Amino acid sequence: MHEEALAGATERADRILDAAAELLVRHGYRKVTVEDVAARARIGKGTVYLHWRTKRQLFEALALREAVVLAEELVAALRADPATLLPHRLLTTSYLVVMRRPVLRALTTEDAPELQPSGLDRELRSQELLVVERLFDLMAKRGLFRADVPNLRYAMTASTAGYFLLDRIDPTSAELDVQEKADALAYTVRHAFEPAEPPDRETLAAVADEAIAVMEELLPPYLARIYTYDRKQRTP
Amino acid sequence: MHEEALAGATERADRILDAAAELLVRHGYRKVTVEDVAARARIGKGTVYLHWRTKRQLFEALALREAVVLAEELVAALRADPATLLPHRLLTTSYLVVMRRPVLRALTTEDAPELQPSGLDRELRSQELLVVERLFDLMAKRGLFRADVPNLRYAMTASTAGYFLLDRIDPTSAELDVQEKADALAYTVRHAFEPAEPPDRETLAAVADEAIAVMEELLPPYLARIYTYDRKQRTP
DNA sequence: TGTTGACCAGTCTTCGAATTTGGTCAACTA
DNA sequence: TAGTTGACCAAATTCGAAGACTGGTCAACA
Numbered sequence: 001m002h003e004e005a006l007a008g009a010t011e012r013a014d015r016i017l018d019a020a021a022e023l024l025v026r027h028g029y030r031k032v033t034v035e036d037v038a039a040r041a042r043i044g045k046g047t048v049y050l051h052w053r054t055k056r057q058l059f060e061a062l063a064l065r066e067a068v069v070l071a072e073e074l075v076a077a078l079r080a081d082p083a084t085l086l087p088h089r090l091l092t093t094s095y096l097v098v099m100r101r102p103v104l105r106a107l108t109t110e111d112a113p114e115l116q117p118s119g120l121d122r123e124l125r126s127q128e129l130l131v132v133e134r135l136f137d138l139m140a141k142r143g144l145f146r147a148d149v150p151n152l153r154y155a156m157t158a159s160t161a162g163y164f165l166l167d168r169i170d171p172t173s174a175e176l177d178v179q180e181k182a183d184a185l186a187y188t189v190r191h192a193f194e195p196a197e198p199p200d201r202e203t204l205a206a207v208a209d210e211a212i213a214v215m216e217e218l219l220p221p222y223l224a225r226i227y228t229y230d231r232k233q234r235t236p
Numbered sequence: 237m238h239e240e241a242l243a244g245a246t247e248r249a250d251r252i253l254d255a256a257a258e259l260l261v262r263h264g265y266r267k268v269t270v271e272d273v274a275a276r277a278r279i280g281k282g283t284v285y286l287h288w289r290t291k292r293q294l295f296e297a298l299a300l301r302e303a304v305v306l307a308e309e310l311v312a313a314l315r316a317d318p319a320t321l322l323p324h325r326l327l328t329t330s331y332l333v334v335m336r337r338p339v340l341r342a343l344t345t346e347d348a349p350e351l352q353p354s355g356l357d358r359e360l361r362s363q364e365l366l367v368v369e370r371l372f373d374l375m376a377k378r379g380l381f382r383a384d385v386p387n388l389r390y391a392m393t394a395s396t397a398g399y400f401l402l403d404r405i406d407p408t409s410a411e412l413d414v415q416e417k418a419d420a421l422a423y424t425v426r427h428a429f430e431p432a433e434p435p436d437r438e439t440l441a442a443v444a445d446e447a448i449a450v451m452e453e454l455l456p457p458y459l460a461r462i463y464t465y466d467r468k469q470r471t472p
Numbered sequence: 473t474g475t476t477g478a479c480c481a482g483t484c485t486t487c488g489a490a491t492t493t494g495g496t497c498a499a500c501t502a
Numbered sequence: 503t504a505g506t507t508g509a510c511c512a513a514a515t516t517c518g519a520a521g522a523c524t525g526g527t528c529a530a531c532a
Contacts, residue, residue, distance in 0.1 A: 033492080033493060033494080034493075034494060034495085035492095035493075035494090043506080043507085044506060044507040044508060045494090045495085045507080045508070046495090046496080046497080046506065046507050046508070047505090047506060047507070049494090049495065049496080050505085050506080053495090054494075054495080055493090055494060055495090146427075149420075149423060150416070150419050150420055150423055151412060151416055151417075151419075151420045154409060154412055154416075154417070154420055155420040155421075155423060155424055157398065157402065157406070157409070158398035158399045158402050158409070158417070158420065158421070158424075159395045159398060159399075159424045159428075160398065161397070161398030161401065161402055161405075162393065162394035162395060162396065162397030162398040162401070163394045163395075165397065165398070165401065165405075166393065166394050166397055169397075169401075170393070173390060173393070173394070176387060176390055180386070180387055180390075181387075181390070181394070183386050183387075184385075184386055184387045184390055184391040184394065185391075185394070187385060187386055187391060187428070188391055188394075188395045188424075188428045188429075191382075191427055191428045191429075192395075192423070192424045192427045192428035193424075193427075269523085269524060269525085270524075270525060270526085271524075271525090279475080279476085280475060280476040280477060281476080281477070281525090281526090282475065282476050282477070282526090282527080282528085283474090283475060283476070285525090285526065285527080286474080286475080289526090290525075290526080291524090291525060291526090
């Protein structure tokens with residue numbers, strides 16, 4: 001790929017990722033072959049390997065692209081209304097985005113251990129963890145969480161996980177529609193972890209800006225990871 | 237088995253179930269053979285089939301026996317202190333019992349689809365569901381839950397499930413010890429679903445009695461199912 | 473009457489062959 | 503010459519049949 005074609009290159013990368021996405025939701029990680037993806041993107045198999053070193057990195061790139069979309073949606077929502085930063089709103093927004101995007105849904109629903117974040121290299125992973133950590137700290141410090149929650153991180157994760165995972169286990173939960181579940185989630189988070197009085201408008205706006213900044217810090221390395229050929233990294 | 241030996245019979249059933257329990261926690265449902273269980277109980281394999289029609293029913297009996305223990309522990313706790321009926325206390329008590337009893341822990345942790353409640357026959361299952369339903373209604377009606385929770389059942393299930401399932405998925409959560417997790421669970425349920433003011437002592441005691449009655453209704457059919465040979469039922 | 477283990481049919485495991493697939497690279501094209 | 507490709511290879515996966523195992527039965531036994 002020569003300089004001039006770089007734009008076209010990430011364009012092609014996107015086409016490949018589109019193909020991978022389509023096939024992933026239809027057949028699941030295991031049953032999708034690199035050749036299928038290449039064929040669907042109307043390119044040769046070798047060309048796929050000009051973008052990523054392994055099948056796994058290809059699908060990790062797909063997962064990252066979806067993560068970026070999620071982050072961008074959150075940022076957009078925060079810009080439109082800083083009150084989106086309230087934990088229950090942030091959570092339900094995320095929940096709805098995940099459940100409405102087939103790929104994200106497949107990634108959380110289908111347990112493809114190959115695609116779990118553990119597959120990512122340490123730098124990026126720790127960066128991501130750091131962001132979550134920083135967001136939590138930021139929000140906690142600015143009074144978006146009640147101060148006395150024991151093991152806040154764990155409590156949030158555990159209380160929230162069920163909403164994402166339950167349909168996998170208990171078919172009963174399929175009866176409710178996504179919006180109802182989102183409402184239940186919102187209610188739970190709101191009452192379990194938020195203070196009675198939300199912060200006033202100004203601080204909310206200020207913290208939202210900080211949060212946006214933190215999240216946007218994450219995007220460049222993610223984008224780099226998606227579209228830049230990585231000569232070293234080779235997740236084994 | 238003649239009349240006189242009936243006591244001895246359930247005694248033997250218990251010995252078999254003990255053997256099954258031991259082997260279940262060690263090797264998991266799949267790897268345990270009926271012959272192993274019989275050998276460990278120092279009886280012939282055929283004898284196992286004098287108690288239950290299938291391997292599956294044997295292990296369902298084991299699961300039921302554990303459920304009975306759980307119910308009894310709850311009843312005991314309720315008798316000792318009616319305030320145990322407060323949702324956050326009821327939940328954490330259950331959680332701690334489950335996590336501290338290897339068999340219950342294995343049954344919830346290890347996903348042996350054969351042992352999921354779905355395996356039980358409709359009558360008993362619906363009876364069990366009915367009990368949960370009735371407990372929920374009872375508690376809701378008497379003010380143990382806040383009145384405005386949307387989809388209370390689902391919200392409770394989803395918010396709670398993560399605490400039982402998370403270690404399976406996210407090894408990070410293994411860092412906290414059981415008591416800390418139980419505390420987090422208690423906090424969450426307490427704030428998410430309970431009213432600011434708990435019911436007064438008297439009504440609490442009264443409702444606890446009702447709850448005990450409801451739960452104890454469940455025990456006889458369970459016990460029957462565990463120890464009575466069932467000539468018809470044959471879960472396919 | 474109560475117990476058992478030999479026995480049977482169906483299932484699961486094994487393991488080597490055959491096929492598929494991830495990944496490479498020499499040849500090809502524009 | 504930069505960029506692309508599909509034939510090619512080794513490794514992994516699937517397939518299939520032989521064999522082993524296990525759930526469940528029941529005639530024989532205690």
